[in-house]
Amino acid sequence: MQALRSVVDHYNYLITIFLMMAGLYAVIARGNMVKKLVGLGIFQTSVYLLYIGPGKIIGGTAPIIDPAFTLYSNPLPHVLILTAIVVGVATLALGLALVVRINEAYGTIEEDEIFRRDRET
Amino acid sequence: MKSVAAHLPALQVVVPLLGALLAGFLRRGAAAFALALAVTWAVAAIACMLLWQVLQGGPISYALGGWPPPWGIEYRVDLLNAFVLVLVSLVTAVSMPFAHRSVAFEIEGYRHAWFYCMYLLCLTGLLGIAITGDAFNAFVFLEISSLSTYVLIALGRDRRALLAAFQYLVMGTIGATFYVIGVGFLYLVTGSLNMVDMAQRIGAAPPEHARAVIAGLAFLTVGVSLKLALFPLHAWLPNAYAYAPSFATAFLAATATKVAVYLLLRFFFTVFGAAIDFQALPVSQVILGLSVIAMLAASLIAVFEADLKRMLAYSSVAQIGYITLGIGIADQAGLTGSIAHLFNHALMKAALFLAVGAVFFRIGSVKLHDLAGIGRKMPLTAAAVAVAGFSLIGSPGTAGFISKWYLAVGALETGRWPLVLAIVASSLIAVAYVGRMIEVVWFRPASALAESAREPPLSMLLPILALAAATVWFGIDTRLTAGVAGKAAAMLLGGLK
Numbered sequence: 001m002q003a004l005r006s007v008v009d010h011y012n013y014l015i016t017i018f019l020m021m022a023g024l025y026a027v028i029a030r031g032n033m034v035k036k037l038v039g040l041g042i043f044q045t046s047v048y049l050l051y052i053g054p055g056k057i058i059g060g061t062a063p064i065i066d067p068a069f070t071l072y073s074n075p076l077p078h079v080l081i082l083t084a085i086v087v088g089v090a091t092l093a094l095g096l097a098l099v100v101r102i103n104e105a106y107g108t109i110e111e112d113e114i115f116r117r118d119r120e121t
Numbered sequence: 122m123k124s125v126a127a128h129l130p131a132l133q134v135v136v137p138l139l140g141a142l143l144a145g146f147l148r149r150g151a152a153a154f155a156l157a158l159a160v161t162w163a164v165a166a167i168a169c170m171l172l173w174q175v176l177q178g179g180p181i182s183y184a185l186g187g188w189p190p191p192w193g194i195e196y197r198v199d200l201l202n203a204f205v206l207v208l209v210s211l212v213t214a215v216s217m218p219f220a221h222r223s224v225a226f227e228i229e230g231y232r233h234a235w236f237y238c239m240y241l242l243c244l245t246g247l248l249g250i251a252i253t254g255d256a257f258n259a260f261v262f263l264e265i266s267s268l269s270t271y272v273l274i275a276l277g278r279d280r281r282a283l284l285a286a287f288q289y290l291v292m293g294t295i296g297a298t299f300y301v302i303g304v305g306f307l308y309l310v311t312g313s314l315n316m317v318d319m320a321q322r323i324g325a326a327p328p329e330h331a332r333a334v335i336a337g338l339a340f341l342t343v344g345v346s347l348k349l350a351l352f353p354l355h356a357w358l359p360n361a362y363a364y365a366p367s368f369a370t371a372f373l374a375a376t377a378t379k380v381a382v383y384l385l386l387r388f389f390f391t392v393f394g395a396a397i398d399f400q401a402l403p404v405s406q407v408i409l410g411l412s413v414i415a416m417l418a419a420s421l422i423a424v425f426e427a428d429l430k431r432m433l434a435y436s437s438v439a440q441i442g443y444i445t446l447g448i449g450i451a452d453q454a455g456l457t458g459s460i461a462h463l464f465n466h467a468l469m470k471a472a473l474f475l476a477v478g479a480v481f482f483r484i485g486s487v488k489l490h491d492l493a494g495i496g497r498k499m500p501l502t503a504a505a506v507a508v509a510g511f512s513l514i515g516s517p518g519t520a521g522f523i524s525k526w527y528l529a530v531g532a533l534e535t536g537r538w539p540l541v542l543a544i545v546a547s548s549l550i551a552v553a554y555v556g557r558m559i560e561v562v563w564f565r566p567a568s569a570l571a572e573s574a575r576e577p578p579l580s581m582l583l584p585i586l587a588l589a590a591a592t593v594w595f596g597i598d599t600r601l602t603a604g605v606a607g608k609a610a611a612m613l614l615g616g617l618k
Binding site (some may be wrong): 024027033036040043044047050051054077080083084087090091094095098099101102105106114118 | 257260261264268271272275280281283284286287290291294295297298301302305308309314
């Protein structure tokens with residue numbers, strides 16, 4: 001019962017950990033560069049959850065000062081993650097642009113195939 | 122004038138940031154170069170003034186936008202980061218004239234302005250990491266510098282440059298994300314992002330939070346180590362350095378890894394060291410072990426490289442091993458050696474990579490067998506290579522000797538004499554690869570390509586000679602390097618719990 005309760009209480013962290021591991025696994029295990037970038041995106045997204053989850057205070061309202069409320073959620077994680085999302089978008093865009101260029105230069109986006117072609121020349 | 126002096130910390134970052142935007146808009150390569158040169162020199166002047174202010178009046182705290190720390194973002198300049206700012210901007214300022222001819226030769230015309238735009242953005246990011254006192258702000262600057270670095274690498278001529286850029290993008294993003302995870306843990310424990318404030322709050326945190334703090338430390342260490350290419354997280358570095366345009370390689374080799382080392386120092390000493398009993402953790406043993414492997418293994422690989430740029434890249438991994446060795450030793454002499462080596466290694470690696478770029482400019486190859494006998498055709502460039510090479514080995518009279526001396530003293534004073542053996546062994550291997558380089562360049566019969574070589578134009582030659590001369594100068598006059606590094610080390614150690 002105790003274990004179940006701790007799982008339920010921390011489910012947001014468990015989802016974060018799952019996404020983190022799934023993303024990292026895709027980056028490492030996949031040879032296709034677009035799939036690698038998808039993995040990287042999932043990995044980065046898990047961190048957004050890591051920040052935003054704890055920002056919610058149970059019973060707290062939106063952080064707008066009003067005499068009727070005393071408990072507010074923490075707005076700072078959202079601001080931080082907004083920045084991190086922008087960084088993530090930029091990374092993904094640049095990564096995809098590189099994949100396009102790699103495809104033009106090598107004619108493939110499979111890592112093994114690219115290494116093979118580089119060894120031949 | 123007085124009001125400008127008060128805003129130097131902000132200008133340090135704002136000037137190159139606006140310069141980057143302008144360079145992108147200018148479109149014409151020559152105009153963008155002129156702008157980049159002016160901005161780089163201005164940035165160097167600002168950094169020198171900041172170091173002067175800090176030496177005179179102690180640490181500077183600058184509240185960005187008037188929001189007082191710890192709520193707003195604080196730019197905090199003390200001896201350590203003033204030193205890093207000077208190192209980054211000064212080495213870049215000296216190298217910058219080289220870029221004009223080299224970039225014109227290696228990159229297609231319509232991309233020149235973009236190259237300078239990316240270079241200035243990267244400079245902005247690196248200076249930002251060094252100057253900020255806010256952990257999340259450091260992440261943003263880390264990504265600014267990283268994203269522009271990927272573009273700089275991808276601008277290389279060879280198609281393998283694209284692959285190198287992609288691989289670095291994947292590794293670099295994982296590293297930066299690990300960093301954010303680490304900062305996230307610390308933020309959850311402390312509710313603060315200001316580094317000094319964080320340290321106080323971690324120290325005051327209840328004991329049940331200790332595990333989160335340790336997890337944060339682990340994530341931060343791995344993330345930053347990826348960026349500074351600590352063995353075995355260095356896999357991205359050799360290809361990235363080998364295929365990037367020559368000037369980009371010299372710039373990155375001299376500055377990017379150094380700034381990452383600074384970030385590691387900042388977290389180890391200012392944040393964690395001041396808050397928890399750092400000595401009780403096995404951090405220094407791990408760092409020392411990895412550093413020794415880096416010093417020996419990467420040097421060995423360098424001996425067998427046929428491509429001069431890759432050889433120097435592996436040598437960089439080994440030299441970073443020396444720098445982290447000092448962090449692991451963590452006493453006055455060791456840290457002094459480590460911080461001084463940031464500067465000394467930047468000087469010699471910039472000189473070497475610029476010289477390699479000059480050779481490429483003349484003969485279009487950096488393969489060792491094409492360089493045979495080129496020393497007789499390009500005597501000044503090759504002499505600079507020899508001087509900087511001796512500094513890599515650490516022979517007395519060069520800057521490399523000073524930092525290795527402090528590292529060895531630190532190892533002995535803390536009773537870790539096997540580390541001295543490792544330093545000597547690594548230096549001996551360096552003799553092998555530097556010796557091979559010098560033997561090929563000076564004493565072999567000239568190759569077909571080398572026959573047609575001659576000295577590079579003055580705008581390329583002067584930076585190389587200036588940097589090579591500086592490695593000798595700082596091997597004799599150590600007031601700026603070991604002097605300031607010693608004070609910075611004392612400050613870091615004085616803040617330990």
